Amino acid sequence: MASSLLLDLLSLNITQLCQWAAWLCALFTIFKACKLYLTRRELLATFKDFQGPKTHWLFGHANEFKGDGKDLDILNRYAEKYPYAYPLWMGKFFASLMICHPDYAKAILTRQDPKDNFGYYFITPWIGKGLLVLSGQKWFQHRRLITPGFHYDVLKPYVKIMSDCANVMLDKWEKLVPEKKSVELFHYVSLMTLDTIMKCAFSYHSNCQNNSDNAYIKAVYDISYIVDYRFGCIPYHNDLIFYLSPHGFRFRRALKIAHQHTAKVIRERMESMKQEKELETIKKKRHLDFLDILLCAKDENDQGLSDEDLQAEVDTFMFEGHDTTASGISWILYCMAKYPEHQQKCREEIREILGERNTVEWDDLGKMIYTTLCIKESMRLYPPVPGVARELSQPITFCDGRSLPKGANVFLSLYNINRCSSIWEEPEVFNPQRFSPENTSNRNSYAFLPFSAGSRNCIGQNFAMNEMKVAIALTLQRFELSPDPDNEPLMLPQLVLRTVNGIYLHLKKVEKEGIKERI
Secondary structure: HHHHHHHHHHHHHHHHHHHHHHHHHHOOOHHHHHHHHHHHHHHHHHHHOOOOOOOEOOOOOOHHOOOOOOHHHHHHHHHHHHEHHHHHHHOOOOEEEEEEOOOHHHHHHHOOOOOOOOOHHHHHHHHHHOOOOHHHHHHHHHHHHHHHHHHHHHHOOHHHHHHHHHHHHHHHHHHHHHHHOEHHHHHHHHHHHHHHHHHHHHOOOHHHHHHHOOHHHHHHHHHHHHHHHHHOHHHHHHHHHHHHHHHHHHHHHHHHHHHHHHHHHHHHHHHHHHHHHHHHHHHHHHOHHHHHHHHOOOOOOOOOOOOHHHHHHHHHHHHHHHHHHHHHHHHHHHHHHHHHHHHHHHHHHHHHHHHOOOOHHHHHHHOOHHHHHHHHHHHHHOOOOOOEEEEEOEEEOOOOEEOOOOOOEEEEEHHHOOOOOOOOOOOOOOHHHHOHHHHHOOOOOOOOOOOHHHHHHHOOOOHHHHHHHHHHHHHHHHEEEEEOOOOOOOEEEEOOOOEEEOEEEEEEEHHHOEEEEEO
């Protein structure tokens, strides 16, 4: 009888516990529903001044973007109908104002607003809290400490290294010429820019161009893809759901590889510096590189970067210094192939500058006048970074009187701004003369933003421009490029501007007296 009573009590307690659990779940569900309702109402109030495309009742506009090469066409269509800005909804509970006009871009980029807390949140596990995502006083401190790393005296010796790395890539392309097939360039260019950044910024010889199975490259590809996929997959916005998913496991594995790679670079340099003992000894042995400057940088309080900050800045520069530049170079080569008359003009200019040399020198860069115009026009049409995001720290009123409150998220679509039809005549036409001095004097300075603008512009833009000039010059000196009509690239806006299907071009070896065999 006692045991029967005990069982009844246990049964009663279990039943009560289940009832309490059910009530708690119901209360939590009600709480979350109320919170989402208030979020939705706040967002509707935030963007009440701005009309936008019709939304799906659940997905907003997220279901429009398939990652099939047509996403930017959709943004172009939206920008034509709403030429200044419009709200873009990723589901019912997140929206950002998409800015597609230079006047609106100027209003944002002349302020000190931090990066948004949504899109950059997904990339922070990779690059840490470095210059790209920092804000406030810590951002100013890091910017001040890192700026000397991009002084022209530091950049000068890099040009020879850039040339050597580009020639390794071009030597590999020469071996592909007899195969009589088009060549997918993006992969080779990514390896070349990684090789360049490792040697220039970190004096680290990875031999990654001759090791095509480089784990770091694969990890970066995986991270870039998954971050972009997570942004468009609404359930993945929740950390728990994401990290328990197959994508989350793959993401953590790729992060481990990427962080081990950069940690190894830092560790080996610190060990080397301990052996040198003093900075002056280093200066006598070789030029100071980016990592030297990071390790030795001190602010007015004699404080340098912490180990965590150092790792973040190295990871940030490894990403921005190789992935974005690889995108830029690949799309420039595509434009050269697509517009052969401009390609030939660039080749004639480069031949006149380089003569018999297969290495670019510092003084050559300033002489590449027409080549630079073509590089800028290519970057206008195909910006390596398709957009940047901000979270407003204060309310803002735009030039047409419409306003946004503090806390609103805005996304500057550099792709659409660079093609704004109210600024550029025939914006889809490739016309390098847009950037000649006589055509730029009266133009809105925020109509062309390949490196963003304002105080948060790209700190490494001179490094990137130098590398692009070197790579384009040496490529056109050795090859004539033409498109593959069966493999037209389909643009894919991720962290950088990629393609769904690669960038395939035909190569034709250029001899001193003319052109040899054709693919």
